[in-house]
Amino acid sequence: MSKLYLVPTPIGNLEDITLRAIRILKEVDHILAEDTRTSGKLLKHYDISTPMHSHHMHNEHKTVEGIVHRIQAGETFALISDAGTPAISDPGFLLTRACVEAGVEVDCLPGATAFVPALVNSGFPNDKFVFEGFLPVKKGRQTRLNLLAEEERTIIFYESPHKLLKTLSQFVEYFGEDRPVSVSREITKMHEETIRGTATQVLEHYTAKPPKGEIVVVVGGKK
Missing domain, CATH: 3.30.950.10 (Tetrapyrrole methylase, C-terminal domain)
Incomplete structure (x- = not known):
């Protein structure tokens, strides 16, 4: 089922990521990252080749509606921040709220937060x-x-x-x-x-x- 996953990433030590998080990042259609250069190091470390797109505080107001429509059309997205859990002093709240309001399923994984x-x-x-x-x-x-x-x-x-x-x-x-x-x-x-x-x-x-x-x-x- 198409949905939005909120996936925590390590706040420093790359070993602080769950097995489930790695699996989800490999299985989704797209990864939304706060900084693709920073997240690229993590994805490379775990051999994750899922397409990655920028989603940060400067563009999230413009991209949220389109992402929600794509999930409704059948695509699955994972949102990650540079470090820690998305939406905790990082981008993520606007997209999560938009998905909830549109009836799109949101699944937040447990994991690292500072x-x-x-x-x-x-x-x-x-x-x-x-x-x-x-x-x-x-x-x-x-x-x-x-x-x-x-x-x-x-x-x-x-x-x-x-x-x-x-x-x-x-x-x-x-x-x-x-x-x-x-x-x-x-x-x-x-x-x-x-x-x-x-x-x-x-x-x-x-x-x-x-x-x-x-x-x-x-x-x-x-x-």
Whole structure:
């Protein structure tokens, strides 16, 4: 049956992909990739020759309707992002919503996503948590931080290395210098590390040692 598959891909270590994901990527008619150059390395590694097409934040508004029509006509698509699970701070939501609204079957496979190991590895309570993804760059950022300052659940953020110091500084300002923070960097990769401490301590660490790579920040909730 024609459908849309959402297929998680490794966030670093290429071994972190399921056997089912490999099979689906070989069986579908088309693969939609956030960056075909990045995904091409994964497909080559697993000898996957399925035709691949670009599907990213800059073109998804224009391509969604056509993809839905092609699935309705009998073709099967798999959507992948550069790393992790599609639609989690990556393209995928618009296409998924359009398929659901059109009555097209959507099947999301379980698999890699960066925030889960960062959350578990932080040592903070994880029975209840809030996933924030990336904070607003400008508009609405202060409003969001003021709101989150009162959040009692563990909070998870994605952040880029060149913005981490600014974000940690704002955590000190809005959440308090003693708020517990855990920063996981380069998860599953060679230089993977997790730095834990108060917001001030973690800020001091990365001020002295500028961060590199993909970053997940976990913040303890307000006591």
